[in-house]
Amino acid sequence: MSRLQYTLWRLIGIVPVMVLITTFAFFLMRAAPGGPFDKEKALPPEIEKNIRAKYHLDDPLIVQYGRYLFSVMRGDLGPSFKYPNRTVNEIIVESFPVSLKLGLLAMCFALFFGLSAGVISALKQNRWQDYTFMGFALFGVSVPNIVLGPLLVLIFGLWLGWLPVAGWESPVDAVLPTITLGAIYVAYISRISRAGILEVLGQDYVTVARAKGLPQRIVVFRHILRGGLLPVVSFLGPAFASILTGSIVVEKIFHIPGLGQHFVQAALNRDYTLAMGTVIFYALILILLNLVVDLLYTFLDPRVRYE
Amino acid sequence: MKFALWLLLILTVVLFRVQPVAAALEQVYSFNIRAEPETIDPALATGMPEYDMMFALFEGLTNRHAKTLEPIPGVAKRWDISKDGRRYTFHIRNNARWSNGDAVTAQDFVYSWRRSLEPKTGAIYAYMLYHIRGAKAYNSGKIKDFNKVGIKARSSHILEVELINPTPYFLFLCSYYVYFPVHRRTVEKHGDKWTRVENIVTNGAFTLKEWRQADRIVMEKFSGYWDAKRVRLQRIHAYPIENKETGLNYYKTNKIHWTGHGHLPEARIERLKKRPDYHQPVWLSTYYYRVNVTRPPLNNLDVRKALYLAIDRDLIVQKVTKTGEQPAFSFTPKMRGYQPPRGPVFNPKKAAEHLSKAGYCAPGFNKKGCKPFPKLEVHYNTNERHKLVLLAIQQMWKQHLGIEGVSLLNREWKVYLKEQRAIDYAVSRSTWIADYPDPTTFIEMFVTDGGHNQTGWSNRKYDQLVEAAYAEVDAKKRQQLLIDAETILLAELPILPIYHLTSPFLLSPCVGGFYENYLDIHPYTDMYIKPECLKEKK
Numbered sequence: 001m002s003r004l005q006y007t008l009w010r011l012i013g014i015v016p017v018m019v020l021i022t023t024f025a026f027f028l029m030r031a032a033p034g035g036p037f038d039k040e041k042a043l044p045p046e047i048e049k050n051i052r053a054k055y056h057l058d059d060p061l062i063v064q065y066g067r068y069l070f071s072v073m074r075g076d077l078g079p080s081f082k083y084p085n086r087t088v089n090e091i092i093v094e095s096f097p098v099s100l101k102l103g104l105l106a107m108c109f110a111l112f113f114g115l116s117a118g119v120i121s122a123l124k125q126n127r128w129q130d131y132t133f134m135g136f137a138l139f140g141v142s143v144p145n146i147v148l149g150p151l152l153v154l155i156f157g158l159w160l161g162w163l164p165v166a167g168w169e170s171p172v173d174a175v176l177p178t179i180t181l182g183a184i185y186v187a188y189i190s191r192i193s194r195a196g197i198l199e200v201l202g203q204d205y206v207t208v209a210r211a212k213g214l215p216q217r218i219v220v221f222r223h224i225l226r227g228g229l230l231p232v233v234s235f236l237g238p239a240f241a242s243i244l245t246g247s248i249v250v251e252k253i254f255h256i257p258g259l260g261q262h263f264v265q266a267a268l269n270r271d272y273t274l275a276m277g278t279v280i281f282y283a284l285i286l287i288l289l290n291l292v293v294d295l296l297y298t299f300l301d302p303r304v305r306y307e
Numbered sequence: 308m309k310f311a312l313w314l315l316l317i318l319t320v321v322l323f324r325v326q327p328v329a330a331a332l333e334q335v336y337s338f339n340i341r342a343e344p345e346t347i348d349p350a351l352a353t354g355m356p357e358y359d360m361m362f363a364l365f366e367g368l369t370n371r372h373a374k375t376l377e378p379i380p381g382v383a384k385r386w387d388i389s390k391d392g393r394r395y396t397f398h399i400r401n402n403a404r405w406s407n408g409d410a411v412t413a414q415d416f417v418y419s420w421r422r423s424l425e426p427k428t429g430a431i432y433a434y435m436l437y438h439i440r441g442a443k444a445y446n447s448g449k450i451k452d453f454n455k456v457g458i459k460a461r462s463s464h465i466l467e468v469e470l471i472n473p474t475p476y477f478l479f480l481c482s483y484y485v486y487f488p489v490h491r492r493t494v495e496k497h498g499d500k501w502t503r504v505e506n507i508v509t510n511g512a513f514t515l516k517e518w519r520q521a522d523r524i525v526m527e528k529f530s531g532y533w534d535a536k537r538v539r540l541q542r543i544h545a546y547p548i549e550n551k552e553t554g555l556n557y558y559k560t561n562k563i564h565w566t567g568h569g570h571l572p573e574a575r576i577e578r579l580k581k582r583p584d585y586h587q588p589v590w591l592s593t594y595y596y597r598v599n600v601t602r603p604p605l606n607n608l609d610v611r612k613a614l615y616l617a618i619d620r621d622l623i624v625q626k627v628t629k630t631g632e633q634p635a636f637s638f639t640p641k642m643r644g645y646q647p648p649r650g651p652v653f654n655p656k657k658a659a660e661h662l663s664k665a666g667y668c669a670p671g672f673n674k675k676g677c678k679p680f681p682k683l684e685v686h687y688n689t690n691e692r693h694k695l696v697l698l699a700i701q702q703m704w705k706q707h708l709g710i711e712g713v714s715l716l717n718r719e720w721k722v723y724l725k726e727q728r729a730i731d732y733a734v735s736r737s738t739w740i741a742d743y744p745d746p747t748t749f750i751e752m753f754v755t756d757g758g759h760n761q762t763g764w765s766n767r768k769y770d771q772l773v774e775a776a777y778a779e780v781d782a783k784k785r786q787q788l789l790i791d792a793e794t795i796l797l798a799e800l801p802i803l804p805i806y807h808l809t810s811p812f813l814l815s816p817c818v819g820g821f822y823e824n825y826l827d828i829h830p831y832t833d834m835y836i837k838p839e840c841l842k843e844k845k
Contacts, residue, residue: 032721033721033722033725034720034721034722034724034725035721037431038721038724038725038728039353039431039724040724040737040738041759042728042758042759042761043431043434043758044434044437044758045758046434046443046446046447047430047431047433047434047446049426049447050426050427050428050429050430050433050446050447051429051431053426053427053429054427054428054429055429079499082345083343083345083346084345084346084348084351084499085346085347085348085351085499085500085501085502085503086520091520094520095520095521150552153556157556157560158556158559158560161560164560165553165556165557165559165560165562166548166553166556166557167562168522169523252549252550252553253550253552253553254553255522255546255548255550255553255557257519257520257521257522261521261549268719268720268721270721
């Protein structure tokens with residue numbers, strides 16, 4: 001199977017998966033008790049009737065499902081129940097780029113520091129550099145962002161006054177959220193890359209490269225990294241997806257207008273369309289990211305074949 | 308490695324070239340609006356953040372006095388009320404303008420109220436218009452002819468409204484969002500998208516300049532507003548910050564002047580209370596427990612009395628909630644023109660006596676053959692404070708009544724609402740915040756089969772008294788009827804009032820014209836940034 005055929009096949013496979021996800025999202029959402037318009041102050045029956053009619057909630061469930069599925073197929077995720085003057089598409093288009101930007105910054109931060117720490121630790125195995133970096137990595141994995149974020153805000157925002165406490169207006173606003181969101185991935189990447197490189201270090205082709213008299217820099221960048229980073233690449237796909245979908249805490253702490261907040265809040269609000277819309281959208285992102293990683297893998301490791 | 312270090316150094320220099328938070332220049336008032344407003348369409352909006360925003364953008368027939376919240380002239384320069392209190396004639400001022408320069412007319416109000424009442428609009432707060440004759444029938448589709456509804460434009464400047472009952476707070480309602488006018492051509496041209504920054508036309512003291520979703524809202528003074536001379540603020544910045552800690556940090560770094568009411572991190576209030584900029588006005592509200600009177604043993608009045616009397620409300624407000632709440636011995640808080648009847652105070656001995664009378668074993672009254680009190684579940688929605696109050700009450704019931712089996716049932720918000728609505732609980736925590744400053748907003752909740760009753764309680768006399776109060780023109784007689792009704796409520800106890808809430812907040816001393824009041828509504832037309840602050844920050 002050629003690369004193109006493989007890609008096409010995978011892309012076609014997305015359709016049934018998405019239908020399944022839409023179906024699950026629809027029925028799970030509807031199975032949740034309560035509705036989008038339940039508030040502390042109960043509505044008079046006349047009003048409830050009007051609202052149910054307006055949003056077609058009085059149709060049989062299966063009819064609603066059919067209508068929703070059809071509209072999703074056309075790329076229309078419907079109007080939000082909570083924000084009646086906005087459509088779900090608009091909300092995603094407006095807020096996803098923010099989450100994406102934050103996610104990319106956090107990923108770059110994680111890759112830069114994670115890889116540096118991983119490579120140094122592997123090359124200086126069991127020396128003080130190794131222990132220091134791996135100590136930090138352990139710290140990074142253990143401290144959740146709900147603790148790290150406020151801690152950074154306290155130190156750099158309130159005590160030192162160097163950085164804004166929250167917001168998303170100027171580039172400096174991104175510093176603390178990036179670190180908060182990326183810290184745990186710095187930790188993961190450094191440990192994974194360290195392990196990957198250690199495995200490669202003992203391989204014949206590295207010994208051969210060294211025997212050829214190549215300088216350390218070339219051996220590391222051309223030979224060791226390429227093989228040693230494979231585990232990192234396969235980690236990146238799910239990690240990036242999890243950075244994108246898991247940014248809710250960071251978005252809340254730093255008042256960032258991203259999509260993450262809607263992901264959870266919409267479900268709690270029973271904003272059916274917005275909750276289903278974000279689930280469908282994230283599912284698509286996840287599937288596409290996995291595809292990208294699979295394709296990337298074959299570039300890096302010629303032993304991997306398409307099947 | 309050198310390269311990496313250089314890159315890190317450059318990044319640090321670039322990123323850390325920081326300027327602490329930009330200070331406010333001139334007359335800019337910033338505040339935490341607490342949540343992203345769902346919509347600013349007067350027909351569809353419901354929450355407080357929405358009101359905080361719409362109060363700047365729209366103006367109803369009346370406005371609210373910043374200190375007292377009494378209705379003052381808004382779009383209507385004056386009004387006449389018929390002797391029976393049922394007919395209001397509003398005289399609309401000539402210089403009231405929409406932000407596009409059009410005149411605000413009586414027809415605008417007819418159109419807007421009609422739109423809110425059209426069943427297809429699906430307006431949640433349409434029921435606030437039900438005071439108007441024919442409004443409910445039109446909203447529920449029972450009548451199709453809008454001419455039968457008591458809203459008439461006699462001319463472009465005279466609006467006549469006919470009510471079902473004399474409604475003393477009707478003028479107050481006229482500044483409520485569902486009573487705000489909308490600009491007909493804009494709504495018809497843009498449909499659902501008419502509230503967008505690029506489309507919206509408003510008639511308030513401010514216009515919408517920018518709305519970055521979940522990020523920031525900017526409103527600017529409208530020079531064509533009829534009372535623009537009085538308006539001192541040039542701009543208003545509203546930040547929808549849900550996280551209370553983040554909101555507090557914004558305040559501490561001078562990014563906002565007001566934290567928003569009831570939006571301080573609970574754990575920090577003890578320390579914040581010592582600050583001079585801390586305020587905790589009492590809110591027109593009640594924190595109470597609903598009791599399912601259809602379910603044994605709670606269908607026994609003595610049991611309800613025992614539960615009520617065994618709650619030490621003073622202890623709760625002093626040791627548990629600690630933000631200036633006032634113990635509640637009535638369901639309706641005290642307000643202008645209404646002195647609620649006072650229920651009995653904490654009396655553990657009497658409480659035990661009532662429990663014993665109901666046939667249950669109680670401390671000091673362990674009669675022969677008494678039954679131990681069965682298990683009692685109390686529902687509450689996920690919230691640390693609700694839990695603490697409940698733990699205290701659980702302890703009080705255990706200590707004073709010997710009830711061992713009180714369990715706490717924590718429910719997710721929507722599940723909690725659903726169970727409460729279905730009266731599928733034994734005891735359930737609740738809060739009620741007044742919609743308008745009149746006792747009926749509280750008392751009418753418990754009429755038989757009322758949508759907000761949700762306790763299974765019904766009392767014919769109570770219903771009759773409330774009905775009679777609706778129709779009564781004389782203020783004193785009306786008050787007495789409501790007092791009599793509430794006396795019945797407190798004697799029968801389908802609810803256990805606990806305390807009246809406060810709305811703690813921090814307000815920058817730089818802000819003038821901001822007054823504490825019982826509904827926490829702050830007209831922007833009165834607010835300003837003090838000159839000394841402007842100088843400091845320039």
